[in-house]
Amino acid sequence: MTGPIAWLASSGGPVRGEVLVPGDKSVSHRAIMLAAMADGVSRIEGFLEGEDTRATAAAFAGMGVRIDTPSPSQRIVHGVGMHGLAAPRTAIDCGNAGTGMRLLAGLLAGQPFDSVLVGDESLSRRPMRRIIEPLVRMGAEIRAEAGDLPPLRIRGGCRLQGMLHAPSIASAQVKSAILLAGLHAEGITEVREAHPTRDYTERMLQAFGWPIEFGPGWARLAGGHRLAATDIVVPADFSSAAFFLVAASIVPGSELLLRSVGINPRRTGLLSILRLMGADIVETDRRGQGDDAVADLRVRHAVLRGIDVPESFVADMIDEFPILFVAAAAARGTTRIAGASELRVKESDRIAAMTQGLQALGIAVVEKPDGAVIEGGVPGPGRIESSGDHRIAMSFAVAGQIASGPVRIADCANVATSFPGFAELARGCGMNVRVAADPA
Numbered sequence: 252m253t254g255p256i257a258w259l260a261s262s263g264g265p266v267r268g269e270v271l272v273p274g275d276k277s278v279s280h281r282a283i284m285l286a287a288m289a290d291g292v293s294r295i296e297g298f299l300e301g302e303d304t305r306a307t308a309a310a311f312a313g314m315g316v317r318i319d320t321p322s323p324s325q326r327i328v329h330g331v332g333m334h335g336l337a338a339p340r341t342a343i344d345c346g347n348a349g350t351g352m353r354l355l356a357g358l359l360a361g362q363p364f365d366s367v368l369v370g371d372e373s374l375s376r377r378p379m380r381r382i383i384e385p386l387v388r389m390g391a392e393i394r395a396e397a398g399d400l401p402p403l404r405i406r407g408g409c410r411l412q413g414m415l416h417a418p419s420i421a422s423a424q425v426k427s428a429i430l431l432a433g434l435h436a437e438g439i440t441e442v443r444e445a446h447p448t449r450d451y452t453e454r455m456l457q458a459f460g461w462p463i464e465f466g467p468g469w470a471r472l473a474g475g476h477r478l479a480a481t482d483i484v485v486p487a488d489f490s491s492a493a494f495f496l497v498a499a500s501i502v503p504g505s506e507l508l509l510r511s512v513g514i515n516p517r518r519t520g521l522l523s524i525l526r527l528m529g530a531d532i533v534e535t536d537r538r539g540q541g542d543d544a545v546a547d548l549r550v551r552h553a554v555l556r557g558i559d560v561p562e563s564f565v566a567d568m569i570d571e572f573p574i575l576f577v578a579a580a581a582a583r584g585t586t587r588i589a590g591a592s593e594l595r596v597k598e599s600d601r602i603a604a605m606t607q608g609l610q611a612l613g614i615a616v617v618e619k620p621d622g623a624v625i626e627g628g629v630p631g632p633g634r635i636e637s638s639g640d641h642r643i644a645m646s647f648a649v650a651g652q653i654a655s656g657p658v659r660i661a662d663c664a665n666v667a668t669s670f671p672g673f674a675e676l677a678r679g680c681g682m683n684v685r686v687a688a689d690p691a
């Protein structure tokens with residue numbers, strides 16, 4: 252279907268069967284970036300065919316890197332080495348991807364050529380000062396709108412100097428931008444975080460043979476080494492699996508198996524929170540895959556209870572808050588979320604989008620500056636705006652499964668950024684999500 256797309260989500264009966272969700276977005280971005288700058292040919296299996304990660308691949312193709320696609324979800328990357336990128340002829344379009352833009356800014360800050368990073372409407376509103384300020388302290392020259400917003404204009408030929416940075420925000424994108432700039436910097440680059448964030452950049456650098464030391468909340472590397480091509484297997488994305496974990500938890504009679512899901516502990520905060528709420532989720536067949544663990548997750552319907560979400564879990568489930576709002580709306584009692592103000596600067600203001608959407612379905616939600624208080628109940632029918640945000644759209648598709656009438660979600664084309672084929676996969680395991688033209 253071309254043009255605007257809406258979804259009609261309604262209760263469809265139990266969620267059952269087996270599902271393999273697409274590859275991890277964070278890992279796919281990083282695999283392309285490091286493979287492009289490695290010596291030799293790397294093969295990536297399980298690459299996410301989403302608009303965000305394709306934009307990153309296109310960025311490197313535009314800088315002279317040959318990337319073949321022998322079949323969907325596979326990439327063969329012919330690395331050009333640490334100094335082999337060619338100056339892009341046009342601005343690099345990062346699409347909707349904050350990860351793409353922030354990590355690229357780190358990598359490009361130490362290149363000999365100028366570059367410009369642009370994004371779509373949503374990305375053009377997202378804060379960049381958090382990476383500009385430390386990168387400038389390392390010696391980079393980066394200009395942004397009002398010092399904060401894309402486009403980012405990066406001057407080539409700057410000499411970078413390694414440094415110790417302790418970001419005030421818990422952000423893997425900030426950490427990664429600095430570490431990637433550190434590859435081209437003189438001396439040691441070190442990041443120390445107050446709240447540990449996902450460590451995929453560190454793990455991926457290690458897989459490509461770059462000497463790096465790291466542990467929860469810290470990472471240290473020296474510039475001037477080389478990356479050696481390697482083969483990467485991308486696990487299924489926990490953040491995509493999350494919609495199915497919650498759907499099967501809240502729809503009576505459900506039992507679902509999610510296969511080969513990445514269970515890096517810095518990503519799976521939602522598992523712990525759902526279990527605290529009473530969810531029945533069992534990990535089976537845990538195994539190493541590449542440099543990180545995967546497991547099959549079996550989830551059965553359970554009665555969920557509202558909880559106070561401990562703030563210590565926020566960084567480990569940052570992308571799962573929209574779907575947690577839905578779990579909270581389906582739970583008995585009150586759920587309180589706090590310490591999550593970062594949600595206001597994601598692809599949309601996710602606190603506002605989820606509060607307004609659930610209120611439109613008749614759920615009592617009180618919005619707070621850094622979270623919300625949600626009273627469980629039964630969602631009614633209603634019309635929802637996705638706010639151009641893939642995770643808002645998918646969250647309300649799940650809410651529709653327990654609603655007393657149809658939920659119409661406008662503007663769902665954005666789901667292709669992270670989870671192409673979501674509606675088909677959801678229908679395949681019994682969810683009722685129909686795709687319609689969006690007259691809006």
Ligand code: S3P
Pocket residue numbers: 276277278350421422423424425427449569570593
């Ligand atoms: C990501 C880090 C997180 C997350 C995003 C992906 C990454 O962003 O929300 O979807 O791949 O490093 P922040 O670093 O802004 O928290």
